[in-house]
Amino acid sequence: MxxxxxxxxxxxxxxxxxxxxxxxxxxxxxxxxxxxxxxxxxxxxxxxxxxxxxxxxxxxxxxxxxxxxxxxxxxxxxxxxxxxxxxxxxxxxxxxxxxxxxxxxxxxxxxxxxxxxxxxxxxxxxxxxxxxxxxxxxxxxxxxxxxxxxxxxxxxxxxxxxxxxxxxxxxxxxxxxxxxxxxxxxxxxxxxxxxxxxxxxEAQGSGSYVVESEPPQVNQIGNISMSSSFGGNPQVGRVYGTNGIAPTLSTMQGGGQEPKISITVSNVARIRKLTPLECWRLQGFPDWAFKRAKQAGLSDSQLYKQAGxxxxxxxxxxxxxxxxxx
Structure with missing residues (x-):
């Protein structure tokens, strides 16, 4: 069609x-x-x-x-x-x-x-x-x-x-x-x-969606204190595990609003944001599509927003x- x-x-x-x-x-x-x-x-x-x-x-x-x-x-x-x-x-x-x-x-x-x-x-x-x-x-x-x-x-x-x-x-x-x-x-x-x-x-072109581990988990495992910096909204401070399903991606406008996951590196836990590439993967875009957008000069803030x-x-x-x- x-x-x-x-x-x-x-x-x-x-x-x-x-x-x-x-x-x-x-x-x-x-x-x-x-x-x-x-x-x-x-x-x-x-x-x-x-x-x-x-x-x-x-x-x-x-x-x-x-x-x-x-x-x-x-x-x-x-x-x-x-x-x-x-x-x-x-x-x-x-x-x-x-x-x-x-x-x-x-x-x-x-x-x-x-x-x-x-x-x-x-x-x-x-x-x-x-x-x-x-x-x-x-x-x-x-x-x-x-x-x-x-x-x-x-x-x-x-x-x-x-x-x-x-x-x-x-x-x-x-x-x-x-x-x-x-x-x-x-x-x-x-x-x-x-x-x-x-x-x-099973989905075509799925693969691994989070670089270090499995896809981010919807089950909340903690909250970081910085959430008070965003009008008291607890959503932006939530931290998720690394096995399972991620929360719904928003447009993620404004610093620190990207989903956060806790990962273990050399037996030490640390918290980080999902990268723009990972957010595009969560929407089912192949890596080549993200790379073309990135190479076209899009900023990370725009790439986050576009994924959401x-x-x-x-x-x-x-x-x-x-x-x-x-």
Whole structure:
């Protein structure tokens, strides 16, 4: 399939879709540093692109079978002001995308929409925002399915995100959810969130995610006193072990907010931050992608931020493999 990568970031959608055999025909991203990484990582020479989706006209978009987008979540995330995706200036860009679809004749509309956002989209404003999203997609001709997937099933990072697939009525698209691996349905945990069944170590290109040891652990083993320097927020001072699953990566803006792990070197324990490369690995990016971004001149602070803002590549790949047209 041909796809357009909107709110593209560093191209987590691009890489996952490409690994599943699909082809990028266009991308949109406004952040200059993310664009710098995107162009360094992906082969985008001659591919249509734009920097601001608000200035794009439907007539200039290349024809595509799928539009991929994780619209901004700052107005939805539990870490933000939670204005909602209709009232918030950034998350309401969802309606900019649907407006472009409204401006297209039916034959020019994508058969699939692949949408990602934080899990809180389901419950913010008592669920009314998610209902508005479904109504909007219904009005422009799309039937929807969705699932909450945890990245911890394909990379060693606990990261729950909602994925929404829109199917244009009248097109022969394929149902995506639930994700099935090895002839069995996805596991259902006690908290009722769906998870992929591909485990760490089985995911393509996984490998070792922390240089000295195993992936960082979600189980907290301590807290360093510097947390008081960040407004008393204990999260930034938490220290994790070295076996298991890492906490959800954030944009990690501001010194000292990167996840911290305790490792043993020559029988002596020490605490250190995860490196930018390790954070990219936790999002499923191959090392060559990180190296291209680093060589393009990106600072460590930008590389941390870009990892936290990205989608998890193997999750996108698992979904994209289920998206087919006759």
């Amino acid at each position: 041909r796809f357009i990568d909107m709110f593209a970031g560093i191209g987590g959608f691009h890489l996952g879709m490409e690994q599943a055999g699909h082809t990028c025909v266009g991308w949109i991203e406004w952040d200059k540093f993310a664009r710098q990484s995107y162009q360094a990582i992906h082969d985008v020479e001659g591919i249509w692109n734009a920097s601001d989706i608000r200035t794009v006209r439907a007539s200039e978009l290349p024809r595509a079978d799928c539009w991929c987008f994780g619209f901004p979540c700052q107005d939805i995330s539990v870490a933000g002001k939670q204005k909602g995706f209709t009232a918030g200036k950034r998350s309401s860009l969802f309606f900019t995308v649907t407006g472009l679809i409204r401006d297209l004749e039916e034959e020019g509309r994508p058969s699939y929409l692949l949408i990602e956002n934080v899990k809180n989209l389901l419950s913010i404003n008592r669920g009314f925002d998610f209902l508005k999203l479904q109504i909007e997609l219904d009005e422009i001709g799309y039937d929807v399915e969705w699932s909450v997937l945890d990245s911890a099933e394909v990379v060693p990072q606990h990261r729950e995100r909602i994925f929404i697939v829109g199917h244009l009525r009248g097109r022969r698209t394929q149902q995506v959810f639930p994700i099935v691996q090895g002839n069995r349905e996805v596991n259902r945990r006690e908290d009722a969130t769906n998870t992929l069944t591909t485990r760490y170590g 803002n990205s989608v998890t590549v193997p999750v996108i790949k698992a979904i994209a493999e289920r998206m087919k047209l006759p």
